[in-house]
Amino acid sequence: MVNNKPNIAILGATGNVGRKFLEIIERRGFPFASIKLLASAKSAGIKVRFQGKDYIVEEATKDSFNDIDLVLASAGGSISKELAPFAVKAGAVVIDNSSAYRMDPSVPLIVAGINNHDLKKHKGIIANPNCTTAQLMPPLKALHELAGLKRVIVSTYQSVSGAGKAAMDELHEQSKQHLNSGSYTSKTTNRKFAFNVIPHIDVFSDDGYTKEEIKVINESRKILGIPDLRITCTAVRVPVYIGHSESVNVELSKPVTKEQITKALNDFNPDMLQVYDDPANLKYPMAIDIAGTDPVFVGRIREDKSNPSTFNLWVVADNLLIGAALNAVKIAEVVVKDSLLLSKSS
Numbered sequence: 001m002v003n004n005k006p007n008i009a010i011l012g013a014t015g016n017v018g019r020k021f022l023e024i025i026e027r028r029g030f031p032f033a034s035i036k037l038l039a040s041a042k043s044a045g046i047k048v049r050f051q052g053k054d055y056i057v058e059e060a061t062k063d064s065f066n067d068i069d070l071v072l073a074s075a076g077g078s079i080s081k082e083l084a085p086f087a088v089k090a091g092a093v094v095i096d097n098s099s100a101y102r103m104d105p106s107v108p109l110i111v112a113g114i115n116n117h118d119l120k121k122h123k124g125i126i127a128n129p130n131c132t133t134a135q136l137m138p139p140l141k142a143l144h145e146l147a148g149l150k151r152v153i154v155s156t157y158q159s160v161s162g163a164g165k166a167a168m169d170e171l172h173e174q175s176k177q178h179l180n181s182g183s184y185t186s187k188t189t190n191r192k193f194a195f196n197v198i199p200h201i202d203v204f205s206d207d208g209y210t211k212e213e214i215k216v217i218n219e220s221r222k223i224l225g226i227p228d229l230r231i232t233c234t235a236v237r238v239p240v241y242i243g244h245s246e247s248v249n250v251e252l253s254k255p256v257t258k259e260q261i262t263k264a265l266n267d268f269n270p271d272m273l274q275v276y277d278d279p280a281n282l283k284y285p286m287a288i289d290i291a292g293t294d295p296v297f298v299g300r301i302r303e304d305k306s307n308p309s310t311f312n313l314w315v316v317a318d319n320l321l322i323g324a325a326l327n328a329v330k331i332a333e334v335v336v337k338d339s340l341l342l343s344k345s346s
Contacts, residue, residue: 001033001069001341002033002034004031004336005031005032005033006031006032006033006069006070006336006341007032007033007034007035007036007067007068007069007070008025008032008034008035008036008068008069008070008071008072008332009035009036009037009038009064009065009068009070009071009072009087009092010022010035010036010037010038010071010072011038011039011060011071011072011073011074011075011079011080011083012038012039012073012074012075012076012079012097013037013038013039013043013048013057014037014039014043014046014048014057015039015074015075015164015165016161016164016165016168016320017074017097017320017324017325018037018039018074018075019048020320020321020324020325020326021072021074021325021328021329022048022050023325024321024325024326024329025329026050026051028329028333030329030332030333031336032070034067035050035055036058036064036068037050037055037056037057037058038057038058038059038060038064038075039057039058039059039060039075040059040060040075040079041059043057044057044058044059045057060075060079060083061083062082062083062086063086064083064087065083065086065087065090065092066090068087068090068091068092069091069092069093069341069342070092070093070095070332070335070336070341071084071087071092071093071094071095072095072097072325072328072329072332073094073095073096073097073098074097074098074324074325074328075098076098077098077099077100078100079098080094080096080098080100080101081100084096084100084101084124084125087124088123088124088125088342091342091343092124092342093122093124093125093126093335093340093341093342094124094125094126095126095128095328095331095332095335096125096126096127096128097128097324097325097328099130099215100127101125101127102127102129102130102215102219102222103218103219103222104125104127106123107122107123107125107126107127108121108122108126108127109127109129109219109222109223110126110127110128110129110223110327110331111129111133111134111137111138111223111327112327112330112331112333112334113138113269113271113272113330114137114138114141114223114224115223115224115225116334119331119334119335119338119340120338120340122340124342126331126335128324128327128328128331129215129219129223129323129327130212130215130216130219130323131158131162131244131319131320131322131323131324132154132156132158132162132212132215132216132233132235132244132246132319132323133215133216133219133220133223133323134317134322134323134324134327135244135246135296135315135316135317135319135322135323136154136216136220136246136248136315137220137223137224138268138269138272138273138296139248139265139268139273139296139298139313139315140152140220140224140248140250141224141268142264142265142267142268142273143250143252143261143264143265143311144224144226145264146252146256146260146261146264147252147253147254147255147256147260147309148252148253148254149224149226149229149250149251149252149253150230150251150252150253150309151230151231151250151251152220152229152230152231152232152248152249152250152251153231153232153233153248153249154216154231154232154233154234154246154247154248154249155233155234155236155246155247155248156201156212156216156233156234156235156236156244156245156246156247157236157238157240157244157245157246157247157287158201158235158236158237158238158244158245158319159237159238159240159241159242159243159244159287159319160193160237160239160240160241161241161242161319161320162201162237162244162319162323163189163191163201163237166188166189167189167191167193168241169188170186170187170188170189170191170193171193171194171239171241173187174186174192174193174194175194175195175239177194178194178195191237193237193239194239195239196239197236197237197238197239198236198237198238199234199235199236200237201213201235201236201237202215202235209233210235212233212235213232213233213234213235216231216233216235217231217232217233240287240288241291242287242291242292242318242319242320243286243287243288243290243291243316243317243318243319244287244316244317244319244323245285245286245287245314245315245316246314246315246316247312247313247314248312248313248314248315249304249310249311249312249313250310250311250312250313251304251307251309251310252309252310252311253309254309255308255309256309258301258302258303258311261301261311262275262277262301265298265301270295271294271295272294272295272296272322273295273296273298274295274296274297274298275297275298275299275301276297276298276299277298277299277300277301279299279300283299284299284300284314285297285298285299285314285315285316286316287316290316290317290318291318292318292321293318293321294318294321294322294326295317295322296315296316296317296322297315297316297317298313298314298315298316299313299314299316300312300313300314301313
């Protein structure tokens, strides 16, 4: 730590989210004294250009964190499980983008601006939620504050970037193959992403739900602090490069009007949540338009005619930002601002 500027490390620096970390750190002017780029052995030695300087990616090992105050991690659950304890032991706070620690009761699960108060409970590791959950939190928080959440039904339309760079490359190649020959194969991911809709993200559990759907249910309850929230989810992959969309049906505990709903969403936090809802003029959020932007966008706000005090929303966000890198950097900003880094002497 130098002049309240932490020494930071990016774990998983060569992946989609790792590179987004660097973009957002630069764009938001996040203060740091030094930065170290870490990845697997196969990526060690790669040069990455950042703020006009070339950085050499180093292999991540248990000894990589001795001089580090803050780690932004997006290297997968197994790597986080292996290396995060060593980082904490060395005195670093780890903001982890994997699923490894999200449901650990001793680890706060944070969407910056939603439950910052939980950061004070951290013991060195802070979990970043699933991208699908993260974008759902601002509208649900706004409506819970307005009238109380009673039940939530979520159907997702998730872009292939949520499955990593290989899936994005696969969609590109499959699309070309299909348009040129009318057929295509799956070379790396064993999924036909192009011109298809896949009701299957992550592995299936015995009850028929996928792990992705269970994440949305459990993580939403934890972040909102409503352990008995009635919520269900169906997660679907669609042939979109970047941007997750969600159809959200929300039953509230108190009767409210559409106007009150819209006002609550508009007033929540414009940097985090924006209403874009003018269907008469064909204005509603779409993934292709919001990719590369920070807020969560809400449109198609309407009363559910089949159930009182219930509304339908269309929620769209860049999953690589609010659902991953942007949220992690925002968490890091709060950690530094509120002096929540670990003491190196502890």
